[in-house]
Amino acid sequence: MPTVFPHDSVGLVTPQTAHFSEPLALACGRSLPAYDLIYETYGQLNAARSNAVLICHALSGHHHAAGFHSADDRKPGWWDSCIGPGKPIDTDKFFVVSLNNLGGCNGSTGPSSLDPDTGKPFGANFPVVTVEDWVNSQARLADVLNIDTWAAVIGGSLGGMQALQWTISYPDRVRHCLAI
Numbered sequence: 001m002p003t004v005f006p007h008d009s010v011g012l013v014t015p016q017t018a019h020f021s022e023p024l025a026l027a028c029g030r031s032l033p034a035y036d037l038i039y040e041t042y043g044q045l046n047a048a049r050s051n052a053v054l055i056c057h058a059l060s061g062h063h064h065a066a067g068f069h070s071a072d073d074r075k076p077g078w079w080d081s082c083i084g085p086g087k088p089i090d091t092d093k094f095f096v097v098s099l100n101n102l103g104g105c106n107g108s109t110g111p112s113s114l115d116p117d118t119g120k121p122f123g124a125n126f127p128v129v130t131v132e133d134w135v136n137s138q139a140r141l142a143d144v145l146n147i148d149t150w151a152a153v154i155g156g157s158l159g160g161m162q163a164l165q166w167t168i169s170y171p172d173r174v175r176h177c178l179a180i
Contacts, residue, residue, distance in 0.1 A: 056155030
C-alpha cells in the first residue's frame with residue numbers, strides 16, 4: 001500500500017469514460033446502437049498531437065495499465081513496469097492511452113451492460129466482437145481525443161493482434177506498430 005509513489009510511477013490515475021451514440025456496425029452483422037469505452041491516459045499530449053501511444057491489452061486485460069487508482073491499491077496497473085517517467089514507454093515523452101476493449105468486463109460496454117432492446121443485461125446475447133471491431137471502436141476514441149495519428153500502437157498477445165489490425169485498417173493513422 002503506497003503512501004508515496006515511486007519516482008517513476010505515473011501516480012494516481014482516474015479512469016475516464018467515452019460515450020458513443022453513433023451505432024457501431026460489427027463484423028458479425030449486428031451493431032451496437034450506443035456504447036461506452038473506459039480508458040486511462042498517462043503523460044501529456046503535445047501541441048502537435050504527435051506523441052500519442054495506444055496500449056492494447058491481452059485477452060484478460062483491461063484499461064488499468066499503469067499507476068494506482070488510490071493510495072490503498074496494493075498493486076499498480078498490469079504494465080506499470082513499462083509505462084512511466086523514464087520507462088520504456090516514457091510518459092515524459094509520450095501521451096499514453098490504455099482502454100478496456102468493447103465486450104470486456106471492466107467498464108466498457110459488454111455482456112453485463114443493459115441491452116437497450118430488453119432493459120436487461122446482454123449476457124450471452126452480447127454480439128460477437130472481433131479484433132477489427134475493437135480497432136474500429138478504438139479509432140472512434142482516437143477521434144474523440146483529437147488524435148489523428150498514433151506515434152505507436154503497442155500490444156501483447158491479443159493486444160498485438162489489435163496493433164497489427166491498426167496497420168491494416170488504418171495504415172495512415174499509425175506511425176509504428178509493436179506487436180509482442
